[in-house]
Amino acid sequence: MKLKKEINLINDKKFIKRLNWMALGITVAFIVIFQLLSMIASPKLSRFWDFHFSVVFLITVLFLFLSLLIHEGIHGLFFKLFSETGSKVIVGYKNGLLYASSPNSFYSRNQFIWISIAPFFFITSILTILFFLGWLPQEVYVILATVHGSGCVGDFYWCYLLIKEPKTVKVEDTEVGFRIYES
Template sequence: MRKIADIDVLADAVLQARMVRLSLLMLAAGLAAAVLVLVAEGGRELGLGWLLALAVASVASLPAHELVHGAAFKLLCPGARVSFGVKDAFLYTSASGAVVPRGRELAALLAPTVVVTAALAAGTLAASCSALAILLCSFHLSGCVGDALMAAAILAEPACTHVQDAEFGVTLLSKE
C-alpha cells in the first residue's frame, strides 16, 4: 500500500486550532438555541436537578464517546488491539496499526457522533427537557469535531482506499 498522507490530530497545531474554533462554534450555537427554547418555555426546565443532570451527563458523555469508538473498532476491525489515552485536553481511542477499508474507518470514527448524541437526545427528550437535550447534544457534538475533520479528510482524498489507525490520528493509504 502507498502512503498518501498522515492526519495528526495530536500534534498538528493548525488542525487543533481549527478543531477548537469549530467546537466553540458548536457550543455557541447550542447555547443560543437552548436559551431560545428556555425563553419560549418560560424557563420551567431550570432547577438544581437540571443543572446536576447537565454536569453529570456532560462528563459521562466523554468516556462513553471513547467506549463507542472502542466497540466500533473491535466490531469493524477484527483482531485490532484497542487502547485509550489522554493527550493534553483530548481523550482518544486508538486501534494503532490496524489497516481497514476507508468505509470501516469512517464508520468507527463517526459511530460515537451518532450513538452517543442519539442517546443523549433520547434520554433528555423522554424526560421532556428540550433545552437540556440541545445543550448536551451540542456539547457532545463539539467534542466530535476531530472525528468529523478526520472523516472529511478521508472522504476528500479520492485515492484513499484504506486507512491505518495510529496513536496520532490516521494514515491515508492507497492500494496503488
C-alpha cells in the first residue's frame, strides 16, 4: 500500500479553529432544522412537560456531558465492530477535542465513514424518537440535537474527505487523525 494522504487534526491548531467556525455555521443550520422538525409534532406533544427553566437547564447540561461520553463510546463500538484484529480503542482529550481512536487499525473507506457518522446518526435518532414520544420538551430537544449535531463537525469533515476518495482506499486510524492508502 502507498500512503496517499495523512490528516493530523489533533495537533493542527489552525485547522481546529477552522472547524470551530464551521461548527458555528452548522449550529445555525441545525437550530433551524431541529426547530422545524419539532414543530411537526402537535403542540400537545411538544409541551407534554412544562418545565421550569432551571430543570430544563439541568437536564440539558447533564445530557451534554453524557452525550460526549456516549458519542465517543459509539465511535469505539464501531471501531471494534469493524476491526479484523480486535484492536485496542482509546479515548483521549487534547487541544480542546475529546476523541476516540483505534491506532494502527485499518478499515475500508465505507467502514471509516460509518465509524465517523454513527454517533450523529444514533444520538440524533434517539433524541428525535424521545421527543416524538413526548419524553423531551421541545426546547430541550432543539438544544440537545443542535449542540450535539454541531459538535459532530469533525466527523462530518472526515466523511467529506473520505467520500471524495475511491472505495478501494484503506484508512488507517491514528491517535491524531488518519492516513489514507492506495491499494
